[in-house]
Amino acid sequence: MEQHTSAESFNGSKHTVVTIGTFDGVHLGHKKIIDRLLASAYNNDLESVVLTFFPHPRMVLQKDTQIKLINSIAERKALLEATTLDHLIIHPFTQDFSRLTAEEFVKTILVDQLKAHKVIIGYDHHFGRNRNANIDDLKEYGKQYNFEVEEISKQDVDDVAVSSTKIRKALLEGDIGRANEYLGYAFMLNGIVTRGKGLGRKFNYPTANLKIEENYKLIPAKGVYVVRSIIGNKKVYGMMNIGTNPTVGGSDLTVETYFFDFDEDLYDKHLQIELLTRVRDEKKFESVDELITAMQEDEYYSKNFIKTLNA
Numbered sequence: 310m311e312q313h314t315s316a317e318s319f320n321g322s323k324h325t326v327v328t329i330g331t332f333d334g335v336h337l338g339h340k341k342i343i344d345r346l347l348a349s350a351y352n353n354d355l356e357s358v359v360l361t362f363f364p365h366p367r368m369v370l371q372k373d374t375q376i377k378l379i380n381s382i383a384e385r386k387a388l389l390e391a392t393t394l395d396h397l398i399i400h401p402f403t404q405d406f407s408r409l410t411a412e413e414f415v416k417t418i419l420v421d422q423l424k425a426h427k428v429i430i431g432y433d434h435h436f437g438r439n440r441n442a443n444i445d446d447l448k449e450y451g452k453q454y455n456f457e458v459e460e461i462s463k464q465d466v467d468d469v470a471v472s473s474t475k476i477r478k479a480l481l482e483g484d485i486g487r488a489n490e491y492l493g494y495a496f497m498l499n500g501i502v503t504r505g506k507g508l509g510r511k512f513n514y515p516t517a518n519l520k521i522e523e524n525y526k527l528i529p530a531k532g533v534y535v536v537r538s539i540i541g542n543k544k545v546y547g548m549m550n551i552g553t554n555p556t557v558g559g560s561d562l563t564v565e566t567y568f569f570d571f572d573e574d575l576y577d578k579h580l581q582i583e584l585l586t587r588v589r590d591e592k593k594f595e596s597v598d599e600l601i602t603a604m605q606e607d608e609y610y611s612k613n614f615i616k617t618l619n620a
């Protein structure tokens with residue numbers, strides 16, 4: 310797959326089939342649309358292109374800082390990279406870009422830059438300044454500029470929208486099992502390991518604190534989770550706590566993981582951690598001893614869960 314940082318930097322020689330969307334989550338519904346794109350590219354001897362935008366339009370137009378996405382942009386790229394897509398264009402969504410008229414968008418981006426012969430798009434897709442053009446307008450432009458428009462039905466669009474919404478909801482409720490089912494892979498968090506208060510080691514449970522850079526990344530509900538990561542080519546399992554550590558008087562939200570059968574310095578390292586299942590809610594215990602007992606029970610539970618994976 311070739312990556313392009315804007316539509317302008319796309320310089321394909323062949324004609325293309327293009328689909329446009331946010332693809333947050335790159336979940337099973339998105340995969341179905343990408344499969345359609347790939348089949349169409351194959352059958353028509355076209356190159357397949359996903360045109361996606363970043364930042365999310367709502368971040369730019371409504372300055373929405375509350376919006377939370379299932380994937381960081383780096384994660385979205387990596388997930389799409391794993392498909393056999395020919396081109397991924399992550400076009401910067403700016404105020405200027407949002408002011409392009411529908412016809413300017415079609416002519417300059419789809420026709421001149423992407424050489425689109427076909428566009429696969431949702432029945433309810435709106436585009437251009439103030440989103441005032443719809444799929445019928447796109448079909449008219451198609452006649453004028455010589456490209457075909459393939460409509461994704463209401464049912465298929467609803468499936469995709471519903472599953473993004475359902476995944477966000479499941480994550481916010483801590484229902485990782487359900488989120489992972491819709492995703493078709495395990496939800497992940499990426500970040501750098503930072504220093505905490507150094508208490509974990511005293512409890513015999515050193516925990517790598519993950520600093521997640523992207524403020525728009527959705528963090529699942531507080532609680533304890535069984536997790537997995539690849540550290541230096543080795544698969545390691547662990548248990549993660551997302552929370553404020555109320556037992557030791559914490560206040561900021563932290564994401565910290567104790568890895569099983571592992572003893573290495575992780576400070577400043579980048580980790581990608583997959584969440585596999587939820588163990589329990591975070592609690593304020595009466596004492597540190599009670600917290601340590603709970604962590605021992607979490608470890609027992611987690612290791613049994615991991616055995617079922619590897620059975």
Ligand SMILES: Cc1cc2nc3c(=O)[nH]c(=O)nc-3n(C[C@H](O)[C@H](O)[C@H](O)COP(=O)(O)O)c2cc1C
Nearest residue numbers: 505506507508509548550554555556557567591592
């Ligand atoms: C599996 C696991 C479960 C945890 N559960 C709780 C909890 O229920 N309540 C709580 O206050 N802290 C909980 N913690 C967080 C500990 O308080 C925290 O790891 C400890 O304070 C170390 O912090 P430090 O990394 O800043 O040294 C949990 C940590 C882990 C790894």
Ligand SMILES: Nc1ncnc2c1ncn2[C@@H]1O[C@H](COP(=O)(O)OP(=O)(O)O)[C@@H](O)[C@H]1O
Nearest residue numbers: 504505506507509510515516568572574575576
């Ligand atoms: N099994 C392990 N799981 C997690 N971190 C570990 C483990 N073994 C060693 N470490 C190291 O210990 C650090 C965590 O120790 P801890 O006492 O909790 O300090 P801090 O409060 O700075 O996180 C991790 O960042 C990592 O560098």
